[in-house]
């Protein structure tokens with residue numbers, strides 16, 4: 001949070017990819033503005049839950065932006081017990097983002113205004129699922145929900161499960177209903193599986209050390225300042241490098257796959273007896289989209 005006025009114009013709702021070839025580093029930056037507002041508007045969440053979902057959406061899009069090809073999907077799910085939140089789901093596909101948080105509003109109200117991660121989640125885990133559209137491949141990594149923030153848990157996931165040193169910075173600026181969330185991810189990639197020492201053997205690799213120090217110099221306000229274009233931000237951080245390649249930005253949007261047709265197709269896969277149990281006396285099955293807080297009446 002910062003004290004500045006939040007202005008929703010400038011470089012918002014875009015994801016920028018870059019590489020620093022001389023250091024075997026790839027990076028993503030993004031800033032959410034009106035798209036975040038549209039996702040939050042489907043729910044009436046208290047400020048602490050809004051901030052949590054904003055951070056989770058930035059993380060989801062940063063990781064989703066690593067996937068190729070575009071139709072692949074990344075899903076971030078937090079399952080927890082003993083805290084305020086028991087379930088949080090966000091996903092990203094082809095620039096489309098959506099998310100929701102299931103929580104206990106009464107328990108949240110009893111906590112201080114800026115609750116810490118353990119207060120929100122109690123004990124739980126974060127599941128990160130990559131679904132690659134071309135190969136029909138799906139893999140999932142799971143890390144405990146511990147540390148200072150969701151971002152720290154995701155950094156730990158990359159370090160532990162993927163052996164990829166990763167640095168993530170996220171900032172959120174909110175004022176009334178206006179909210180901007182921005183993030184930066186940089187990571188060090190091994191030069192292939194063979195041919196050289198695996199990077200995880202040396203997390204202190206000098207080329208990564210250098211880039212991570214530059215990336216850590218990013219200021220929270222730079223991540224949420226729409227007047228500063230993200231291409232300029234990348235330049236500001238890494239201009240001493242001999243080469244930084246910046247790719248064309250991906251526009252971000254709010255997207256959900258729910259529709260009457262979609263739920264009709266889903267229900268058609270259920271056995272007849274199960275559907276009979278679900279429908280009311282008029283033959284209607286009510287289906288709920290948690291992402292949109294919307295109910296669909298499907299005629300069975």
Ligand SMILES: [Zn+2]
Nearest residue numbers: 256258289292
């Ligand atoms: Zn929906």
